[in-house]
Amino acid sequence: MKIFSAAQIREADAYTIQHEPISSVDLMERAAAACTGWIEDHFPPAHPVYIICGKGNNGGDGLAIVRQLLEKGYEANAWLLTGNASADNLANQARLEQRFPGHIHPLNDVQEFPAIAADGIIIDALFGTGLNKPVEGWLAGVIHRINDLRTRHTVIAIDMPSGLQADSSSLHTPVVQAHYTLSFETYKLAFMLPENAVFGGEIHVLPIGLHPDFLTQTPARFHLTDQETIRTIYQPRNPFGHKGTYGHALLIAGSYGKIGAALLATRACLRAGAGLVSAHVPGCGYEIMQLGEPAAMCVTDADMQHSTHFHLDINEAKYNSIGIGPGLGTHQQTALALEKLLDNYPLPMVLDADALNIISVYPYLLYKIPKGSLLTPHPKEFERLFGATANQFERLDLLSRKSVETGLYILLKGRYSTIACPDGSLYFNPTGNAGMATGGSGDVLTGILTAMLAQGYTPKAAIILGVWLHGYAGDLAAARLSQEAMTAGDIIHHLGDAFLQGI
């Protein structure tokens, strides 16, 4: 699913008006009806509704919602900013006044903000995608008033929580903290970034019938991965396939005290469909690996404690993919071996955890990584690799620039893990939950991604599909065990159901 910028959404609006064709006020009526329907489905008419309306089309939606709710028997009123209103806002003022006189109240100052009855619902229709700068002055006071009331009253934002900028950072500016956001047709970029997590609440994207030609033909830089995309990427197994068809994956992982990381990555790699899996571990890991995962092969390093010689007998004819990093340690000999591996192995590989930490100490190694490789830093690793930024929109830009510059796929892990592609596109992943913020879940992801590459998926397909499955398996694990009790091993146990249900 594409994520459009505020400017593209305005174009979609104009395109729909011209090509459906439909008048803009009728399109507003349709958008308002989608919200009214949602409110009806979730809150009975016993709740009085207070709709705070701006002067633009977001306020116009609010006015139309007041009229539609009154038609359905709700007690609804608008508090409207006075001054130069947009044409469709004026049209809806007139329609409301004509059909239900006396339901529009002026809002010129915070003092005029209504007293909210005990079971009252507040609807925020102050600003939507037309916000052009941070909200200041008494209007900021209105936003603070809504936020003060949110502990006692449900707050529903129309299209966007007011004050939130769709395509740039709103850090340290006043923004409504809604319980629900009813957003039109597409997710906004702002909803994807953790710095805005407190504003949107539960986000519901309501279709309002924007023209399908515009939606399909307009290129977008940002995407939210959905099941439809996953189904086009996924390749069912060939009934005539044999284990060679699905590749031989190698995991270089583990060090003394962290052999578990190698075991988790190896198990995940097998469960994600690799034909053959080998693990390279230091000598101390041999028995643990052989006993822990009999389906995998094990190669031991000359060193007992950490890996130092994994570059020696590795080539692309032997291994179709390599995943390196989980629990590896950052010993200098390991770093040297990593450099030699990067010099000798030409195929896309997966680099995570300590492999990334080594690269952040020797940044020139970044440019030795085979093109098309997958890097999977969490925010701290990302910062160590590429530096800090003032906000998460800047971080997104930095992420994308680094991917384009290096030709690598970079996954920034977190809620809505973000995949930056060398062609400049970015994909947000919706699956996964906070239960996955637990030791070892990154190791599992490394195993899954290495398996996807081994099976012949392109790097872009491998990372989009692998990240989706990892999150989906995590969601299934959390549903069964709770976010608190689930562990990284449970993500592996649920990979089978993720293939069966998530694709």
Ligand SMILES: NC(=O)C1=CN([C@@H]2O[C@H](COP(=O)(O)OP(=O)(O)OC[C@H]3O[C@@H](n4cnc5c(N)ncnc54)[C@H](O)[C@@H]3O)[C@@H](O)[C@H]2O)[C@@H](O)CC1
């Ligand atoms: N684009 C679409 O497809 C559709 C959009 N609709 C609605 O239209 C909205 C966009 O409408 P508009 O473009 O009129 O914009 P908004 O209504 O979001 O905001 C514009 C108004 O806010 C004022 N404003 C902007 N920034 C301000 C600031 N920092 N401080 C004080 N005032 C400020 C402007 O002067 C103007 O009055 C959407 O969010 C949505 O709610 C729907 O009606 C129907 C379809």
Ligand SMILES: [K+]
């Ligand atoms: K709003």
